[in-house]
Amino acid sequence: MRRWIYLIALSLACCSAQAASSSPQPPQHGEELKITDNPVGRYGGTLALAQRSEPKTLNPVTAADAPSREVIGSLVADLIHINRSTQQTEPALAKSWSLSKDGRVFTVKLRRGTRFSDGQPFDADDVVFSFQAYLDERIHSPQRDLLIVGGKPLQVQKVDQFTVRFALAQPYAAAERIFDNIAMLPRHLLEKSYQASEFSTTWGLTTSPAAIAGLGPFCLKEYVAGQKIVLQRNPYYWKADREKNRLPYLDELVFLFVGNEDAQVIRFQAGETDVISRLSADNYALLSKEAASRGVEMFDLGPSLEYDFLTFNLNDLQARNLENIAAKQVWFQDLRFRQAVSAAIDRDSIVKLVYAGHGSSLWGNVSPSNKFWVDGALPHPPRSLERARELLKSAGFTWRPDGQLVDSHGRPVEFSIVTSTSNAQRMKMATLIQDDLSKLGMNVHVAPLEFRALLDRVFQTYDYEASIMALGGGDADPNPEMNVWLSTGGTHLWHLGESKPASGWEARLDQLMQQQMVELKYKERKRLYDQAQEIIAGNVPCIFLATPDVLVGAKKDLANFKPAILEPTTLWNVEQLYYSPENGARPGAK
Amino acid sequence: MRNKTKLAGAIAVLLSLHLAVFLAQFLAPCDPAEQNRDSPFAPPSRLHLVDVRGRFHLRPFVYRWVESPGDFHQYDEVRDREYPLRFLVRGPQYRFAGMIRSNLHLFGVDAPAQIFLAGADGYGRDQFSRILYGGQLSLAAGLLAAAASLFLGLLVGCISGFYGGWIDESAMRLVELFLVLPWLYLLLAVRSFLPLRLSAAQTFLLLVTVIGTIGWARPARLIRGVVLSARERTYVTASRGFGASDYYILRRHVLPETLAVLLTQAALLIPQYVVAEVTLSFLGLGLSEPAPSWGGLLANLQQYNVLVSYWWMFAPALALVILSLGYLKVANVVHECLQSGSV
Numbered sequence: 044m045r046r047w048i049y050l051i052a053l054s055l056a057c058c059s060a061q062a063a064s065s066s067p068q069p070p071q072h073g074e075e076l077k078i079t080d081n082p083v084g085r086y087g088g089t090l091a092l093a094q095r096s097e098p099k100t101l102n103p104v105t106a107a108d109a110p111s112r113e114v115i116g117s118l119v120a121d122l123i124h125i126n127r128s129t130q131q132t133e134p135a136l137a138k139s140w141s142l143s144k145d146g147r148v149f150t151v152k153l154r155r156g157t158r159f160s161d162g163q164p165f166d167a168d169d170v171v172f173s174f175q176a177y178l179d180e181r182i183h184s185p186q187r188d189l190l191i192v193g194g195k196p197l198q199v200q201k202v203d204q205f206t207v208r209f210a211l212a213q214p215y216a217a218a219e220r221i222f223d224n225i226a227m228l229p230r231h232l233l234e235k236s237y238q239a240s241e242f243s244t245t246w247g248l249t250t251s252p253a254a255i256a257g258l259g260p261f262c263l264k265e266y267v268a269g270q271k272i273v274l275q276r277n278p279y280y281w282k283a284d285r286e287k288n289r290l291p292y293l294d295e296l297v298f299l300f301v302g303n304e305d306a307q308v309i310r311f312q313a314g315e316t317d318v319i320s321r322l323s324a325d326n327y328a329l330l331s332k333e334a335a336s337r338g339v340e341m342f343d344l345g346p347s348l349e350y351d352f353l354t355f356n357l358n359d360l361q362a363r364n365l366e367n368i369a370a371k372q373v374w375f376q377d378l379r380f381r382q383a384v385s386a387a388i389d390r391d392s393i394v395k396l397v398y399a400g401h402g403s404s405l406w407g408n409v410s411p412s413n414k415f416w417v418d419g420a421l422p423h424p425p426r427s428l429e430r431a432r433e434l435l436k437s438a439g440f441t442w443r444p445d446g447q448l449v450d451s452h453g454r455p456v457e458f459s460i461v462t463s464t465s466n467a468q469r470m471k472m473a474t475l476i477q478d479d480l481s482k483l484g485m486n487v488h489v490a491p492l493e494f495r496a497l498l499d500r501v502f503q504t505y506d507y508e509a510s511i512m513a514l515g516g517g518d519a520d521p522n523p524e525m526n527v528w529l530s531t532g533g534t535h536l537w538h539l540g541e542s543k544p545a546s547g548w549e550a551r552l553d554q555l556m557q558q559q560m561v562e563l564k565y566k567e568r569k570r571l572y573d574q575a576q577e578i579i580a581g582n583v584p585c586i587f588l589a590t591p592d593v594l595v596g597a598k599k600d601l602a603n604f605k606p607a608i609l610e611p612t613t614l615w616n617v618e619q620l621y622y623s624p625e626n627g628a629r630p631g632a633k
Numbered sequence: 634m635r636n637k638t639k640l641a642g643a644i645a646v647l648l649s650l651h652l653a654v655f656l657a658q659f660l661a662p663c664d665p666a667e668q669n670r671d672s673p674f675a676p677p678s679r680l681h682l683v684d685v686r687g688r689f690h691l692r693p694f695v696y697r698w699v700e701s702p703g704d705f706h707q708y709d710e711v712r713d714r715e716y717p718l719r720f721l722v723r724g725p726q727y728r729f730a731g732m733i734r735s736n737l738h739l740f741g742v743d744a745p746a747q748i749f750l751a752g753a754d755g756y757g758r759d760q761f762s763r764i765l766y767g768g769q770l771s772l773a774a775g776l777l778a779a780a781a782s783l784f785l786g787l788l789v790g791c792i793s794g795f796y797g798g799w800i801d802e803s804a805m806r807l808v809e810l811f812l813v814l815p816w817l818y819l820l821l822a823v824r825s826f827l828p829l830r831l832s833a834a835q836t837f838l839l840l841v842t843v844i845g846t847i848g849w850a851r852p853a854r855l856i857r858g859v860v861l862s863a864r865e866r867t868y869v870t871a872s873r874g875f876g877a878s879d880y881y882i883l884r885r886h887v888l889p890e891t892l893a894v895l896l897t898q899a900a901l902l903i904p905q906y907v908v909a910e911v912t913l914s915f916l917g918l919g920l921s922e923p924a925p926s927w928g929g930l931l932a933n934l935q936q937y938n939v940l941v942s943y944w945w946m947f948a949p950a951l952a953l954v955i956l957s958l959g960y961l962k963v964a965n966v967v968h969e970c971l972q973s974g975s976v
Contacts, residue, residue, distance in 0.1 A: 305936070305937035308937055308938075324705075325936065325938040325939075326937070326938055328705035328706070328938070329937075329938045329941070329942065389670070392670045396670060396673050396755060399706070400705075459830045467936060471755065471756075474756065474923065475668075475756070477923065478666070478756075478923070488830050489921050489922045490830065491917055491921070
């Protein structure tokens with residue numbers, strides 16, 4: 044009889060211990076919590092959202108795809124974080140930092156008393172280990188390039204248990220922004236696999252939750268292959284609200300795998316998910332129609348940082364067997380031809396038909412929502428077929444009686460635009476541009492390709508004539524864009540593999556971008572970057588088309604929901620979200 | 634007797650569909666590539682007989698569609714002016730059968746109104762015109778492919794059935810290979826090998842070739858069966874005794890036996906091949922923008938919001954259904970007639 048009572052008591056104790064393991068721990072003595080200024084919420088609830096494809100790994104250093112990064116974002120924390128709403132840096136695991144006068148030495152002081160989700164303490168040794176993993180060439184982290192300044196990787200040095208020093212090879216303007224999204228890893232769990240050179244394969248999806256620990260608001264609870272990942276509250280999370288309640292408020296975060304955007308929309312409509320982001324304009328309109336009756340609210344946050352553009356193949360094709368394309372490059376390389384194409388494109392229709400009005404036309408690479416860096420003085424010429432014709436005439440083109448455009452040698456102007464089949468918006472843009480350019484007498488052919496085949500042609504074989512692509516969106520600061528505008532950059536799409544700048548304006552652009560990278564004062568940087576934008580807009584290496592608005596939706600009773608333009612648009616403040624049955628009014632609603 | 638009226642009905646429907654598609658350039662009020670960027674996804678125009686003032690008009694008329702401000706792709710009629718339906722109007726130029734230039738259209742309305750009998754697509758292009766023009770491609774591809782595969786099947790089936798032996802064995806193994814391969818996946822792979830730029834004519838020929846070469850296997854087997862039984866007939870043995878050549882026997886005695894199978898197969902294969910072309914275009918392997926084809930028109934429905942919000946985008950599917958049912962009916966009746974006839 045007694046044995047049964049003991050067993051029952053024991054099992055009850057275990058159950059409550061299980062439940063208690065995910066409830067927030069009371070603040071310890073000596074623990075330096077970060078106090079947030081959000082409205083105080085209440086504990087409880089589960090947030091569910093749907094992902095278009097399954098994550099591939101939970102390893103923050105090797106993850107490259109968006110679904111993995113979305114899940115990992117809630118499991119880890121960084122030293123200095125960019126607040127997605129204000130777009131400025133704020134202290135995270137680092138409570139303060141300082142930059143030396145020459146701009147080369149960055150000293151960071153860590154928060155004391157911080158613990159990982161398994162209760163182990165966090166200190167400078169973990170920081171040094173984390174950077175070691177990120178900078179290790181054998182691991183090939185996609186973020187490694189971001190930590191290379193002036194051609195040399197950051198040098199990390201432990202000063203004492205809660206102070207770390209970083210040495211940069213040259214002064215770097217946005218030094219604090221480098222640390223965003225560089226996750227701090229638990230040395231006590233990962234050092235062994237790092238020494239055994241198995242780091243790249245640790246923390247895969249099937250890893251047991253006990254082997255994963257992080258400093259993010261949530262920790263892994265379970266993974267059901269093909270269905271979902273469930274995260275539960277990190278009981279030791281280092282943020283608390285004004286009333287010293289340890290965040291996050293939510294008990295659980297669930298990521299469902301649904302396959303594509305339409306499935307996401309269907310689940311959101313059915314109420315199975317609470318938040319939806321990266322909506323296309325058509326689906327946004329569909330969801331807005333019944334928003335009130337379904338208890339959800341849809342948000343249009345204004346233009347995103349992405350820019351869509353049409354680019355011509357200006358690569359050096361000498362060594363390759365592509366005479367057809369090389370012959371057409373004579374047209375593409377003429378500035379007046381590109382300007383004429385830009386003048387003939389109906390950007391208003393693109394915004395109206397492709398983005399249903401939820402977008403903005405673009406004439407430069409910086410979106411209007413990037414208030415700190417956009418050059419307001421850039422001209423926005425309206426569409427003009429007459430101006431396009433003038434430009435073509437001055438470039439030596441003429442028209443046959445049937446309207447077909449021919450060049451000075453009598454060859455009819457025709458080319459193809461390749462675009463990805465998986466992106467319906469860009470296919471639509473291609474069709475609209477085809478129609479616009481037919482009014483100039485150009486014979487344009489739309490060639491949809493599977494995404495990987497498209498990337499292969501644009502980046503490897505250069506076997507294409509024109510392409511519609513999109514870039515941008517990572518950060519508001521110009522530095523992540525260096526790869527696109529530097530003539531040696533890896534995403535300098537239209538002319539890859541340049542060992543030196545191909546023209547005078549490209550050399551000038553290189554100079555400006557290098558200068559703004561090391562200039563420490565904002566005003567001077569802005570002046571340099573304005574000049575860079577003017578060169579880009581004037582020489583049209585890419586013809587900028589439009590930028591979509593950021594469109595998201597959430598259940599009405601989700602409080603503290605403040606979606607931002609930077610990714611992750613809906614989950615950047617997940618630790619502050621909570622459920623309140625009273626429908627609180629939220630800013631930014633439309 | 635009842636069969637005859639059913640057959641007549643089915644043939645009438647089929648003939649009018651084919652005639653409409655043949656005369657697409659004349660019947661369609663708009664150019665299929667003409668974009669009306671102010672009317673994306675405009676619903677079908679409503680034909681009215683009574684205007685706002687209560688007056689009855691003998692000639693039906695339409696009102697202009699204008700987008701509701703604020704609402705996404707919702708349209709209101711602007712009732713300030715009636716646009717009567719006019720017949721035999723001058724409209725966009727076209728080339729009939731690739732040769733005769735004209736700009737005469739069966740019906741139309743004055744600018745700036747549009748008559749969208751089957752609504753408009755995402756670029757404001759008239760769906761009715763696109764269905765007619767698209768039908769030209771889809772039907773032509775189906776008919777030509779059916780002809781090609783029946784010809785091939787007849788050839789192989791006759792030779793292998795008539796001669797037997799190792800010719801028969803190898804031909805039939807080849808037939809089995811064609812029946813078993815997963816063609817859809819092979820086609821998807823083939824697409825990435827094709828050059829980026831195929832002219833419309835090249836794409837069309839490619840479609841016909843692809844569909845025709847996939848489908849010859851089944852008719853070949855059926856015809857082989859008929860030939861096998863036909864060559865054992867007594868009159869065939871008799872003509873052989875009289876010194877008839879193989880060719881004579883095939884032409885005079887065996888081929889007529891296959892007529893029943895050929896006709897039924899034709900009536901079955903044509904709609905199948907039209908659907909095959911639709912499938913290929915739906916998957917992006919057919920003609921590219923802006924050329925219309927039924928598959929390309931139906932591909933718009935792959936997007937969830939189009940599927941639930943714009944019902945008129947289903948119209949090409951209706952045309953396909955009518956086509957298939959008509960041919961099926963013809964096949965049934967032909968089969969019954971020839972069966973009962975030959976017994």
